[in-house]
Amino acid sequence: MSLNGYEPSYYAASANSKRDYPSLLGEQQADVCIIGAGFTGLSAALHLAQKGYSVILLEGEKVGWGASGRNGGQVCPGHNMGHETLIRKVGKTAADNLWQMSLDSVQLVKDLIAEHQIQCDLKQGIMHIAAKPDHVDEIKEAVEYKQQVLGYDGIEFVPDQEVQAVLGTDRYYGGEYWSDAVHLHPLNYALGLADAAEKAGVRLFENSRVSDYTTGISGKDAEVRTTGGLVKAKYVMLACNGYLGKLEPRVAGKIMPINNFILATEPLSEEVCRRINRDDVAVADSRFVINYFKLSGDNRLLWGGGETYTSKFPADIPSFVRKYMLEFYPELKDVRIDYGWGGTLAITLNRMPHFDRIDNQLFVAQGYSGHGVALATLGGKLMADAISGSAEKFDTFAAVPTPTFPGGTLLRWPGLVAGMLYYSMRDRFF
DSSP states (O other): OOBTTBOSOHHHHTOSOOOOOOOOOEEEEEEEEEEOOSHHHHHHHHHHHHTTOOEEEEOSSSTTOSGGGTSOOEEOOOOSSOHHHHHHHHOHHHHHHHHHHHHHHHHHHHHHHHHTTOOSOOEEEEEEEOSSGGGHHHHHHHHHHHHHTSOOOSEEEEOHHHHHHHHTOSSOOOEEEEEEEEEOOHHHHHHHHHHHHHHTTOEEESSOOEEEEEOOOTTSOEEEEESSEEEEEEEEEEOOGGGOTTSOHHHHTTOEEEEEEEEEESOOOHHHHHHHOTTOOEEEESSSSOOEEEEOTTSOEEEEEEEEOSSOOOSOHHHHHHHHHHHHOGGGTTSOEEEEEEEEEEEOTTSSOEEEEEETTEEEEEOOTTOHHHHHHHHHHHHHHHHTTOOHHHHHHHTSOOOOOTTHHHHHHHHHHHHHHHHHHHHHHO
8 A cells, every 4th residue: 555655664654745746748848858756866857957957857656756765864975886996997086086976975965955954854974884793804994095095084983892882782893983974864855855846947747657768869859758748858867777677778787676675663762762873873784785774753763674686575574674673683572663665776786876878868877786865866966967068077977887787687687696695695604
């Protein structure tokens, strides 16, 4: 049963806005047509409208319906690929610029929330912690590299004893604390961006799934078709991420959709909250299949854990995720679970976002691989900048090589499942 058109979740139940946008009917004209109303599409639409472009934003379901409205809400600098590896891939200047853009992406989220007064339970601080003692040295070295080589002072190493004091468990070890990072209610952030975009002049259409489009024909507008209508535009942006499906075969093989799951407990007492999360930070651990958790604005524990690599979700999501929570907090065994939900994100083989200009009219940004709140917001802005003639930063991301999954969309599943199962076993047994 849906909640106001959304899949049931704590986020949907606590959404600020219950409004609906119309479906596309008939023919419309715009400078830019954006497909997908998640963080990427909403950010692109808002920034383009602020630059004076006419924008139509098409969403197959509801604003923020996909991963943007279902995720862990962590907004942290950095990339999944290390800085030294990026230097080998793209050179030092580009790697330095990519690091700076990761910092900029976090600041952009903060600025948008402040500028548009988005109420989304914004809180400060993220800890990345070791799930095993032999992960600690690697985290410590990464902190020292950022401090000494990158000159970044928004991070500090936290020893075992302090991590355990903050989180009230001896099952976690040393970690890093990102003081500039934030965490938030992602659906309310998305809805706030939609409201800001509409006020800037964007025309938003929900329940308007795109069936196909035509781009790249010299001298002709692009055409984007839905069941009920048609949009003619100078440019088209793909902002579908894990829900791209078969819409664009030329880039579908660059990403792998995977499912991740979250539960929300009943509201906890202040005493329990302070015991399991003294400083009200968001947390992610060092497992390959990570656990991540935080407290909601009304003191629920939101815990993310477990992944599946088929199109099906577990029949009982709360039970599926609960076992991961109890592994670290067995004292919560009697706490009621009020919500459990899943969502589909997109990963790339190298875990870096995939930005591309497919033809002279068609742009794509996707594959955020778990860094979606910050980097998708930035990705939308960079696509908007590229269309308006300032493509340098977009092109820096686009220059990072994004391998296609072996076998493309047909054979990527078996290889990924085998790899994920191997790393999942390493998490548990080694």
